[in-house]
Amino acid sequence: MKFGTLFVISGPSGSGKGTILNKVIDDANVSLSISATTRQPRSGEKDGVHYHFMTREKFLSEIENNNVLEYNEYCGNLYGTLKSEVETLLASGKDVILEIDVNGAKQIAKSMECVRVFILPPSMETLKQRLSLRGTETDETLNNRINQAHSEIDEAYYYDYVVVNDELEDAVKKIKSILEVERLRASKMKFKIDRLKK
Amino acid sequence: MKFGTLFVISGPSGSGKGTILNKVIDDANVSLSISATTRQPRSGEKDGVHYHFMTREKFLSEIENNNVLEYNEYCGNLYGTLKSEVETLLASGKDVILEIDVNGAKQIAKSMECVRVFILPPSMETLKQRLSLRGTETDETLNNRINQAHSEIDEAYYYDYVVVNDELEDAVKKIKSILEVERLRASKMKFKIDRLKK
Numbered sequence: 495m496k497f498g499t500l501f502v503i504s505g506p507s508g509s510g511k512g513t514i515l516n517k518v519i520d521d522a523n524v525s526l527s528i529s530a531t532t533r534q535p536r537s538g539e540k541d542g543v544h545y546h547f548m549t550r551e552k553f554l555s556e557i558e559n560n561n562v563l564e565y566n567e568y569c570g571n572l573y574g575t576l577k578s579e580v581e582t583l584l585a586s587g588k589d590v591i592l593e594i595d596v597n598g599a600k601q602i603a604k605s606m607e608c609v610r611v612f613i614l615p616p617s618m619e620t621l622k623q624r625l626s627l628r629g630t631e632t633d634e635t636l637n638n639r640i641n642q643a644h645s646e647i648d649e650a651y652y653y654d655y656v657v658v659n660d661e662l663e664d665a666v667k668k669i670k671s672i673l674e675v676e677r678l679r680a681s682k683m684k685f686k687i688d689r690l691k692k
Numbered sequence: 693m694k695f696g697t698l699f700v701i702s703g704p705s706g707s708g709k710g711t712i713l714n715k716v717i718d719d720a721n722v723s724l725s726i727s728a729t730t731r732q733p734r735s736g737e738k739d740g741v742h743y744h745f746m747t748r749e750k751f752l753s754e755i756e757n758n759n760v761l762e763y764n765e766y767c768g769n770l771y772g773t774l775k776s777e778v779e780t781l782l783a784s785g786k787d788v789i790l791e792i793d794v795n796g797a798k799q800i801a802k803s804m805e806c807v808r809v810f811i812l813p814p815s816m817e818t819l820k821q822r823l824s825l826r827g828t829e830t831d832e833t834l835n836n837r838i839n840q841a842h843s844e845i846d847e848a849y850y851y852d853y854v855v856v857n858d859e860l861e862d863a864v865k866k867i868k869s870i871l872e873v874e875r876l877r878a879s880k881m882k883f884k885i886d887r888l889k890k
Contacts (some may be wrong), residue, residue, distance in 0.1 A: 543800075596773045612878070612886060614884065614885065615888070617888065618888060631783060644889070647888055647889065648889070650878065650885045651878055651882065653877065653878050654877070654878060655873070655876045655877060655878065655881075656876060656877075656878050656884065656885065657876060657880075658884055660724055668872075668873075668876060671869045671872055671873050672873050672876065674866075674869055675853070675866075675869050675870050675873040678854060678855055678866060678870065679852070679853060679854075680810070680848065680850065680851050680852060680853065680854050682839055683848075683853075683854035683856075685848065686812065686854065686856055687812065687845060687848045687849060687854065687871035690812060690813070690815065690816060690845055691842070691845065691846070
């Protein structure tokens with residue numbers, strides 16, 4: 495049986511991971527997992543497309559049933575990843591990408607086999623510039639984000655792969671290569687070896 | 693400090709691993725390790741280029757000094773891989789490829805960190821055809837090689853990666869991707885993470 499690989503991708507705000515992943519998922523064999531949340535849909539957001547929207551009661555019962563791989567609370571709302579969602583995609587032979595923070599990545603690694611990739615900015619200067627260019631940050635939130643980036647980068651040592659996002663196209667190519675190469679793992683190629691043994 | 697990765701590549705006779713590797717080592721960052729042997733140089737063979745030629749006494753003392761990663765005896769001559777040779781190349785930042793059989797691969801994995809890649813033929817039919825085309829095999833040696841291929845392929849399950857050599861260019865591309873991706877391992881990227889932490 496062919497089955498997909500779960501990839502967990504982290505990186506500090508400003509590392510460019512969102513932009514990279516949007517380019518990577520153009521590949522038909524890769525899906526981004528859709529998160530579950532208890533927050534209200536914003537105008538234009540569709541259930542099952544942008545998020546799986548659910549009541550707090552439902553979310554808590556999913557946790558109770560061990561169907562939440564990782565979650566956190568932000569501004570009074572719960573956000574998380576449903577195990578059933580990820581497992582269905584993997585079973586269909588697709589690779590699944592989860593874009594989550596370092597704490598979520600740790601939670602997931604406890605309950606599912608996954609390949610973890612950390613995206614680094616080329617320098618802290620560049621990170622600062624990228625965050626400033628957004629124009630939405632005050633000096634205080636900017637400093638907070640830089641401090642948070644430092645503590646997140648401390649976790650990069652414990653990931654499987656590290657990709658520096660210096661040139662966007664190069665970083666996209668590297669992530670795609672990681673996806674391709676993970677399909678060559680002996681465990682994933684078992685059916686090909688089996689076939690020769692017949 | 694940057695250091696290279698040791699790749700151990702195996703595959704049955706007729707899998708095409710030699711042809712693949714000749715194309716892969718065109719990449720300047722990869723070296724094939726030169727084996728040591730006690731057999732006499734053939735006409736045109738140069739010491740330190742085709743083999744490290746040495747006396748049996750010298751070879752045995754290298755074994756004694758734990759400087760032989762793997763070896764075997766064939767037609768009364770010893771053939772093996774010198775640890776000092778591999779370590780010097782790795783320390784210079786180069787990746788090193790060793791093309792060895794499944795038994796040699798097992799010996800090496802015991803004493804050095806390495807990434808093991810197994811090259812499969814697309815089918816046993818193709819393997820048979822490739823071996824027959826060499827025109828150097830009698831029916832008996834051909835059957836022996838096929839039997840040996842079967843028992844070698846049993847070991848493919850325990851390698852890190854498995855590459856099917858169906859189309860040569862595709863197989864070369866896959867091996868090159870494996871080499872590239874292994875350079876993105878967090879342990880190899882440590883110096884880049886360190887740099888951001890300064």
